[in-house]
Amino acid sequence: MARHVAERFWGKYSMDGMAARKIFDGFLVDMEKTVGLPLAVMEDMVEQIPGGWVFRYQGREWVKSRDMSDLSDFLVGHGPVVVLDNGVVLQGGSLDRDPNEIVRRYFANLE
Numbered sequence: 001m002a003r004h005v006a007e008r009f010w011g012k013y014s015m016d017g018m019a020a021r022k023i024f025d026g027f028l029v030d031m032e033k034t035v036g037l038p039l040a041v042m043e044d045m046v047e048q049i050p051g052g053w054v055f056r057y058q059g060r061e062w063v064k065s066r067d068m069s070d071l072s073d074f075l076v077g078h079g080p081v082v083v084l085d086n087g088v089v090l091q092g093g094s095l096d097r098d099p100n101e102i103v104r105r106y107f108a109n110l111e
Contacts, residue, residue, distance in 0.1 A: 014085055015083070015084075015086075015087070017048065020083040021046075024041065027083075028057060037059050037073060037075070039057050039058070039059060039060055039075075040058065040064075041063075042058060042063055049082070049100055050100070050103075051085055052083050052084040053082070055080065057078075057081070058074060059075055061073040076094065077094045078093070079094055079095070079096035079097075079102075080092045080096060080102070084103070084106075088106070090103065
């Protein structure tokens, strides 16, 4: 069975979810400054993948309501954020549906 691309670089080390979330929260604070809108993680969409953790976020008020008839706090043009087990943060774009592909591209650029 082929090893996941992340394992070739640092073995089977796995960051726990709380540590990854702390790193993501720092990323979110920086993004709030950039977009000028309070943001929140979409808790029901957090997932662990080989090599890291995946987080998705939106405007805080939209996350609370999930009201598709009011998109005033809904962000577009961003994708999932992957916090790798080594602490590196990878931000996906709006076309990035598969977080594993974001990780694969990152490691392909290192080779």
